Amino acid sequence: MGNQFEIKCIPYASFQSIIQSGMDHKRLQLLADMCRYNTLSSVKLAGSGHLGSSLSAIDINTFLYFSELNVLEKGIDNPDRDVYFSSKGHDCPGQYAVLMAAGIISFEKMLKLRRLGGLDGHPDVKIPGMEICSGSLGMGISKAKGFAIGKKLAGDSGRVVVLTGDGELQEGQIWESLQTASHQKISNIICIVDLNKIQSDKETREIIELKNLEKKFESFGWYVQRCEGHDYDQLQSVFDIFDTITDRPKVLIADTVKGKGISFMEGPVALKDNNGIYKWHSGAPADDVYLEAVGELSSKIKQLCADLSVTDPEYKLIERRDKNVVRLKDKAEKVVTAYEQALVKLGKQRSDLVVLDADLCGDCGLKSFEREFPDRFIENGIAEQDMVSAAGGLALQGFLPVVNSFGVFLASRSNEQIYANSTENTKIIYVCHYAGLIPAGPGKSHQSLRDISLFGALNNITIIEPCNAQQTEDALFWSAEHADGSCMIRLIISPSPQNITLPTDYRFSKGHGSVLLEGTDALIIAYGPVMLNEALKASDILAGKSVSLKVVNMPWLNNVDTEWLKDVSGGFDEIIVIDNHMKFGGLGQCVANVMMSDAILKTKKITQLGIDCPPACGTPQEVLQYHGLDAQSLADLITSKKNTALKI
Amino acid sequence: MGNQFEIKCIPYASFQSIIQSGMDHKRLQLLADMCRYNTLSSVKLAGSGHLGSSLSAIDINTFLYFSELNVLEKGIDNPDRDVYFSSKGHDCPGQYAVLMAAGIISFEKMLKLRRLGGLDGHPDVKIPGMEICSGSLGMGISKAKGFAIGKKLAGDSGRVVVLTGDGELQEGQIWESLQTASHQKISNIICIVDLNKIQSDKETREIIELKNLEKKFESFGWYVQRCEGHDYDQLQSVFDIFDTITDRPKVLIADTVKGKGISFMEGPVALKDNNGIYKWHSGAPADDVYLEAVGELSSKIKQLCADLSVTDPEYKLIERRDKNVVRLKDKAEKVVTAYEQALVKLGKQRSDLVVLDADLCGDCGLKSFEREFPDRFIENGIAEQDMVSAAGGLALQGFLPVVNSFGVFLASRSNEQIYANSTENTKIIYVCHYAGLIPAGPGKSHQSLRDISLFGALNNITIIEPCNAQQTEDALFWSAEHADGSCMIRLIISPSPQNITLPTDYRFSKGHGSVLLEGTDALIIAYGPVMLNEALKASDILAGKSVSLKVVNMPWLNNVDTEWLKDVSGGFDEIIVIDNHMKFGGLGQCVANVMMSDAILKTKKITQLGIDCPPACGTPQEVLQYHGLDAQSLADLITSKKNTALKI
Secondary structure: OOOEEEEEEOOHHHHHHHHHOOOOHHHHHHHHHHHHHHHHHHHHHHOOOOOHHHHHHHHHHHHHHHHHOOHHHHOOOOOOOOEEEEOOOOOHHHHHHHHHHOOOOOHHHHOOEOOOOOEOOOOOOOOOOOOOOOOOOOOHHHHHHHHHHHHHHHOOOOOEEEEEEOHHHHOHHHHHHHHHHHHOOOOOEEEEEEEOOEOOOOEHHHHOOOOOHHHHHHHOOOEEEEEEOOOHHHHHHHHHHHHHOOOOOEEEEEEOOOOOOOHHHOHHHHHHHOOOOOOOOOOOOOHHHHHHHHHHHHHHHHHHHHHHOOOOOOOEEEEEEEOOOOOHHHOOOOHHHHHHHHHHHHHHHOOOEEEEEOOOOOOOOOHHHHHHOHHHEEEOOOOHHHHHHHHHHHHHOOOEEEEEEEHHHHHHHOHHHHHHHHOOOOOOEEEEEOEEOOOOOOOOOOOEOOHHHHHHOOOOOEEEOOOOHHHHHHHHHHHHHOOOOOEEEEOOOOOOOOOOOOOOOOOOOOOOOEEEEOOOOEEEEEOHHHHHHHHHHHHHHHHOOOOOEEEEEOOEOOOOOHHHHHHHOOOOOEEEEEEEEEOOOOHHHHHHHHHHOOHHHHOOEEEEEEEOOOOOOOOHHHHHHHOOOOHHHHHHHHHHHHHHOOOO | OOOEEEEEEOOHHHHHHHHHOOOOHHHHHHHHHHHHHHHHHHHHHHOOOOOHHHHHHHHHHHHHHHHHOOHHHHOOOOOOOOEEEEOOOOOHHHHHHHHHHOOOOOHHHHOOEOOOOOEOOOOOOOOOOOOOOOOOOOOHHHHHHHHHHHHHHHOOOOOEEEEEOOHHHHOHHHHHHHHHHHHOOOOOEEEEEEEOOEOOOOEHHHHOOOOOHHHHHHHOOOEEEEEEOOOHHHHHHHHHHHHHOOOOOEEEEEEOOOOOOOHHHOHHHHHHOOOOOOOOOOOOOOHHHHHHHHHHHHHHHHHHHHHHOOOOOOOEEEEEEEOOOOOHHHOOOOHHHHHHHHHHHHHHHOOOEEEEEOOOOOOOOOHHHHHHOHHHEEEOOOOHHHHHHHHHHHHHOOOEEEEEEEHHHHHHHOHHHHHHHHOOOOOOEEEEEOEEOOOOOOOOOOOEOOHHHHHHOOOOOEEEOOOOHHHHHHHHHHHHHOOOOOEEEEOOOOOOOOOOOOOOOOOOOOOOOEEEEOOOOEEEEEOHHHHHHHHHHHHHHHHOOOOOEEEEEOOEOOOOOHHHHHHHOOOOOEEEEEEEEEOOOOHHHHHHHHHHOOOOHHHOEEEEEEEOOOOOOOOHHHHHHHOOOOHHHHHHHHHHHHHHOOOO
8 A cells, every 4th residue: 555654673593694794993893874764763662762872873883792792702691791882861762773783682572662661761671782861961971980989999801881962061069070970989880961052952052062172071080082973984093092091081072963874864954854853763654754764874884785795684664554644742732832832921921930841841831931032041051950049040030930841850859959949938930741551661760760759848839730721821820929928730631632611600719629520439539631531531431331430630749638538528438649750759748747637538438549669661552551540440449449348 | 154155147247447548459358358257257156157168258248349330339129230140148147247347238237147037057048138948959050041131121230259169060950041141141240259169068179170160161152351360350350351242141250268367177187187078068167166266267357457547447256155065966766877887787688789878878867878988989070961861871771879968959859750751660769868848048059848649649659767876777678678669768968856756566668657656636747857856746745635646656657557557546537747848749738638448447537747838947846846746836736636536
């Protein structure tokens, strides 16, 4: 069929036949392009993943595994191996492809990128060849220090090589680790900066300029070299020089091109084509784009094979799909879009509103505000601590800062700064984006499941998660206009799986939720589009079994009004609360506290559902099911309760 | 009486008479020494406080307020004022003395350092002249950015001047803020580094060397000047030059002497006298030392007054005390001492034990381990994030890292790094020192009251607070030898107010506490030496009223065994839980959860005591009482409950 397209991958045997024919820099180039092919295909299969950074780092990865490191010779578990890992972590699709080529992970595993039991969207130690968990930026050199000190204490040989991004250098922890590594004279560390000059979607020099990196690293006591990161001869020369430096840690600043290898994804061109915005940082390419990219790569591979007089690799068909299927994504509401619009509306009303971002402008829905009020938009780069404290200073000057990042970074990385701000009795709105379990492809470094617990012990903080577009605007306006202290708003990042309809008499009133669906047999309280969708779908399943489920939306995650709870739970002996969060610190605990404080409520049972183990990586349905939070699991739970009790 | 000594302070009028006689650099020197006198006296009155850093910064403070800043001219609330604050914050006794001299805070207020309703041990915005809350390091330049951006948006004039320490430059946030301030072209910021070259108790170059600071700041895009920080002519020259630089942020690296002005407290000498350990960073001097110091200062002041032909200042008697009273401090047990010994004992048994510190070696009881096992002790400087991730790397290499800092810094500043480590399924022991409300003199930047909530949502973490020396060793050994995941141990930093005696049949068994005192009328569950002391003292008060109080020690803060709780609360209708922590996330919530899950326990009432507002600053008794957690408040609460119910 003309309207179908195919995803293909190059199998292990094809790599082996090249490798066994001997190794030289031209062969490395061929291997790298074959890995590029597999990277593109695995991301396309997964439906998401990071291409730009995988492609910029893949020559370095190929050079390291197939030429420089002793890993293939010693074995990945040998204590004397060279330990290598990526600090940024989002280049892992490329690294997985190289690890497959090296026989460290299987071909089948490579095809399961971002799937349950497969390869996490960011590195995880359970995956062979992955030495650390990463995905949150700036930790790699510190981790490398731990490995290097450990090697020394244990008397093991081998270097520790860590790859960092360039945007990542904006994280303060990097500079902590540079200074301590140098002071502690940890000489068996080599850091490679993948200097591809583009952050998530803009040039680094536009976000926060890195300035003279050589001078910076030197002033922190490191031995510095710089070369082309796609040139194997140059890479080899630098590593040869590094062998002679034994008195301090070493860094290679590797000039690379983001998206390298696919002409239209390559940094300079791709930026010019799209008004300075780089669109290949994350996400799978559309069908036609994928075909164009792999077409380009297979031509290159063909030419290289001809030059080297080796056989063309096999291209194994993995999947055949209908092209351009319309997906939910294109139709469903996004709360972050509602937030984007509400922010502009609020910005028009209040000239004291200032919006801060840590290099997630597009993901956090800030572009409209940035366009409309450039003076009141602060792009702070990947420096959350600095952003939060700067917001504190602005608040002390009488402004109302709205601070944005992914919840997992904002609530955690800058936790002490948030606390310090809270002691100043100013008002700040923190918006924790990418809240909760879904999407689960990027994995545990990105799923924000502790943010309520991390904000909860602050003084006078209100924590809200809206369920739809309307409530998102309500949450923002309430926080700005009515809250008497700081607020934290959690927003999911995906399109809503269904558009949640609020009752006609709905009011946004602190401590009070809304009944979305009346029912008489069981009661679920949940919040946010993801879990409410599962609850509502569970009600459909249960309706088929003549079980009538009441579903309540409770956006106030640390404020539950006792009378409201009594009212909404009237006639039920049990309250089921679903947290899109770890159970610890979530809404379930808040509800339990309220219940313990009231004689009537105390007589009821509570079932707290939520996450109580590290979050899984996979598709939304896989992962919801894994944690027992999908509609079917909820329905089954309620059915089993019904079977053991007269009334829930 | 010969065995008495006197604390005196110089009143406001004496400063005014100098100031009104005109201002020149010699007069600034006189004012500074008079402020030094008051700094010493206020710290001596408080019984604690930071001298070394106050004394190194006091010339800069004097220069700024009485010569350079427009604050006294414009008024401290004027939007066009120069905003000035200290990022490190522990130099505030000196700054308070200067603010008193400037008439911004009252003489009476200055005498209430570290007292309830007085002057916090670290800066707080409620104090006139203090522009930010600080005390946790590294946030100041970021805050200054917020002020500077705010001034620009509001159209207000005035510079933003921020003082930092030198050890503080080890914090990664500093480098975030340097890069963003430069990129954002924030030119109305001046940073002054108080380069006194000594951290809490050692030379900075010994902890983590700062290397070429000029080169570092320049590579981050700042305009740099360097001068003597005690020389008013040089300070003036630098500020004159700064006026001409309008295109970027500016930094003055001010070479200072820690303890400046008191011969035997001055950096180089004081270090030599005490084997390289600086002992004047914090804490009040002993009586004789105080007398020697103020004696030295008053001679200098006398000479300067003579040189300037102005009248000697008045020395107002504030307090007359018996000298060298033996205090509780000298007799009581310290859990941190038990920890220090246990750590060495464990280090002898386990060669995989590695101890990490972030420049709090003495406070955290690490000196013995450092001495005994220098190779397995890592001094990481004030860089908690780096320390925690390095520990993660060590754990991945098979070591057992024990990570130390004050809880408020460790749990919060490095929270995301702790989370990342937790996803790697290694075992790490985190020791949160200075846990809880007491001592309350340093104030809310140091009191760790959120650490349980910050660790609680991690996977498979066990949180323990031991009540005495024996249990401290038990907690450390259990964590190392028996825990199947990471552990967090909370330790108070003060001497225990009483040595808690565990029952003879005591066992350290997860989820189980111990009855310290049998009773029949009311039940209190608490943990740690501070709150157990209050509970035990409450029982004495209540015994006088024929009320019999049962007191239970529960060291397992996130693991409460249901059967144990049923057993221990048998015969009581109510359980009172005291948290030395915010109520959110504390033991009280864990107990409430267990109660909600059990039909019998659910019928009982629970009263959760703890902290639910920002912690107060003051003496232990003042602050315990303020939060309703002192013995009398507990006894009153129980009495009032008794009066309204048959049985609690």
